[in-house]
Amino acid sequence: MQHNEFDAIHNKGLDITQNAATLVRNYNIALNGTKTTLNNPLVKQLPTATVFTNKKFEVVYASDKFFADFDFDSNDTLGRPINELFTTLSEDWENTLYHCLSDKTHDTNVNYSLNSATDSKWYKWACTAWQNDQNNPIGLIIQFEDITEKKLKKEQVDTLQSLLDAMCEISEIGVWDYNIQDDKLICCDIIRKIYNVGADHQFSFDGALSSYKDGHSRNTISMLVHESMNKGKTWSEKLQLRTSNGKNIWVQASGMPTYSDGKIVGIKGTLQNIEKQVQSETKTRENELLLRTLIDNLPLNVFIKDTESRKILVNKSECDYMGVDSADELLGKSDFELFNKDIALISRSEDLQVMETLIPILGRETINETKDGRIATFLTSKIPLKGNNGKAQGLVGISMDITDLKQKEQELRDLINVTSHQNKKLVNFAHIVSHNLRSHTANFSMLLDFLANEKNENEKSNIIKMLTQASDNLLETLENLNEVVAINTNINLEKKPVRLNQRIVSVKRNLKAFLVNNNAKIVNAISEHTTIKVIPAYIDSILMNFITNAVKYRHPDRPPLITLSTISENGYVVLSIEDNGLGIDLKKYGNKLFGMYKTFHDHSDARGIGLYITKNQIEAMNGKVTVASKVGLGTTFKIYFNEQN
Template sequence: MKTVKRIDQFYLLKQLPSATALLDQKGILLDASSAWLDIFGLPPQDNTSNTNVFSLYKEILDLELRLAEQKSFTLEHQLENPAGIRYLKSSFAPWFDDKENVIGAIIQTDDITSEVKKEEEIKWLNTILDTKMEVSHTGWWEFDVIKEELTWCKETKRIHQVPDCFQPTTIEAIDFYKTGYSQNKISMLFHNSIVNHQPFDAKVVLVTFEGEERWVRVTGKPVLKNGEAIKIYGTLKDIHEKVLAETKVQEHQQLLTTLVDSLPLNVYVKDLNTRKILVNKSECNYLGKTAEEIIGTTDFEQYDEETAKISREEDLNVMKNLTPIFGKETVSILHGKTTNYLTSKIPYFDLEGKVCGLIGVSLDITPMKRKEEQLRDLIKVTSLQNQKLISFAHIVSHNLRSHSANFSMLLEFLNAENDPEERQGIIKMLSQASDNLLETLGNLNEVVDINTKTSETKKPLNLRRNIINVLQNLSALLQKNGSHVINNVAENIQVNCVPAYLDSIILNLVSNAVKYKSENRESLITIDAVQSKEGVLLSISDNGIGINLEKYGDKVFGMYKTFHNRKDAKGFGLYLVKNQIEAMGGSITVQSEVDKGTTFNVYFNEES
């Protein structure tokens, strides 16, 4: 009967799906399922087997004692075999007979290798995650909406500078943020995430447990179930050093931008395709556009093709040959306005030392160029004035010396002469000489007045009307000499001129044309005027006896220079006209052929 029982038990154990074994009180293996025997690599057991279980659990030194206690317990252990290490979990329980006496132990063994490896993998992943979080200064947090429980990871606690045992509430967590904007912002975002299911990402200031203010980036995302938020997951990243660095960079950029924009220079940076990637305020003002409108454009989109072509060739040469340009004088034409620049272009290198564009700097020297031109004009005028002064001094010296010599000689004659009639004749000659001297002094004084009274006010005058007035005053002279005048000057032409000077100019030039008429033909005088941007050109032409310009060309406007044998010729009118015209900033030229006529061209300067 016992044998039958034994056989039934044996076959029952063999068929069990779980790894199970039976031990006696001495730890001898009585029976085991095939699954249990396979784990330990044992052959099927029979009555003659004396396998001691302690040899199978060598690493568990107190197994015999624990079995002797006749209590249930569980062990985790390893089993090495050629295939590798297997991780096992064995549960020991007392084995009773039908009279409730302990007669041995039952062992149930499970292969937990896959679970152990998964745990090790999870542990490894958690270690990697913790390391990454620590290195990146990023922690996580979780809020259970139902339980109202907030959980922080170690890195989140480290950022808050609290102990690992610290368990925060939501109110305590929000209180960590700086009072004001940051605390209000987090409160609002956290509330919206729970109520309105909105994720958030904010950059705020955190005040740590130790009182240190630090910039952090907080994110949160709700987990929904049946349309309700049940959890909020989020991250907390310490970005304090990054924010400080960005702020420093922004401050430096702002300083650089302010400095570059404040420079009285046009500054720009171009890429390898000569497109502008940076411009300062002066460059924007010159082009009359905003920085956004200029960035990304080339010179071909801003200037005429010829100017842009020259600039591009310079740019490519600087970047290709790494040859900078320093202080080159250039001319820029934009919207018809010409600007003179002193331009420098230097290669622009990236952090690896490779050329990535160029930096251009242009100084507007247009005012300097104007000053140079004004200086040259001033030097020219000064030179002419000096020359005129020298000539005037010679004239004064010559004329006064002539009058003085004439007076001395007549006085000697008067002292030596006893005849009353002769003496009366000499006195008459002295009176005439006195009149001549007064006339000369008057002429010289008039020239001095013209050249010294620079404050004479120019006024806009109708040229045709002034010509008509002068011709009316000369009507007797014109009629007496049979001179005919054709006035072609248009009604709308105006000149900026000193009124007295304009009358004097017209009077002298018309009188000259009458005085030097030809006896072989009727006297004809033609007056024309042309108005242009530069000013007004007045031409007075006659068909008189003309002047030999090859012989007298450099003396036409000299004082007391005459070129014909006329008793009434004094040589002062043209000299006076020239001084009056030049005093107003204008000029006069002459064209003439002997026995064909003469034309005087007067150029009026329209600047007031």
């Protein structure tokens, strides 16, 4: 019967507080507070670490499990007080054990944590009074449970909870957990702070959902919760929530389903107040829009490049210049992808200079040529973009297309040059007119004075003849001056394309007798298809003047030879008229060669007006004339006919 009782107790896991005293009493060993060194064989077999003590708290019996767990020797353990075995007991351990002895309820349990003298394991122990047949306490029954693993797990859980609380507090992100079956919502203090409610506020799941702003936010959160419960979806959404004081704030709401045995049993998630962030983002977007509006409407090309000279921002003017509809077609591209290699190399060199020296380039004139061949002149500035480390993280470029301005500047310069030239010509012309007319006037005055005082009729007749000749000379001078005026005032005469060879043949035909009489030869090396844009009336005069001059000023030792040829050069058709005549000392007469009434040879037909008129005709057609000559060898005139205007 005794063994059956023990087996029943053993099989039930050792309910010591109810059965241990009876077990020992039936073993019929008298203790009465005396030491016993013979261990009870039934206690030895108990599945838990268990000891029986007398009133002096000396060990009477102990289970083998007790000896094994604490690595105690039975010979050194039985009869020794508990406090000698466990040196880490607290100071009030004795009071606690005495309290257990004096307890009459038979159900006193004492929980206490300790670690053994041999290692760092932690144990939890339960204590109850051990009573005799008269129900008087004769000692204690103490049962030990190894709680080391539980304690470590609890410490880990406490540490993780502490970290979670700290993270929530620092990041101001609240956590919540909803149990579907119990319809219970648990929220942390951060969420209470977000909702602006006190610690005694009871959350409900439906109430939490209805606190979202009516419309998009509430509809969205309801749909997300439904899909999480039914489809197991995880979500994170930026929504508006209405707090208890009626204020609408932006929150980042996130959630995910929780499972048990493969079934969704709840939802847990986080909630973060992002009102300041949203306001900041809104302000940033407004500033970006303002800045974008500003730079897109500037009459300047604006761009930002990274350290690899790739464009990361461009404005509308830059897009228009590059001929693209969208900035996306330029972003991420370098100058090597947008311009030809030579221009890209120059630009990259400038970029590196600015980023390495941190010294901006301001107002540098540059020429850009796109891949489609468009060439433009820009006034460009490049300014380094400094990072927090003081180094360049890119650059800002600002450029202004000054192509039209440069063209206007060139036109103005040309106009100034023409005006200056015309002014010089006008001054020269006025001087010539004044000088020549004054000479003719003085001559007339002198001859008339002679005529008035002369008595001899024959002399009077001679004076009248001289007056007639003077009149003819004055008329010729006036005709020459009139022709010069006509050339410089007939600016609206239209230029027309003519075949140069046809005009040369026409001039040769008109000068045939003159050329034959002077044994002159013309070598025409001009193509039949050569066309020039000229005023037709001027080209015949120009050709005739240069050809007749080449014959007039021929060298006495050889017959005149005139060679005509053309080339194309920088928008001009250049006509060369080369002779083998006397030549001109250009060092001596070069700056006077095309002056009015300037002659450089003792020739009876030299009047000094032909080259002056011819030069005016050429310049009236936006052309120019140059001369090269060697005395005694000949002269070459080059006439530049402008093909563009």
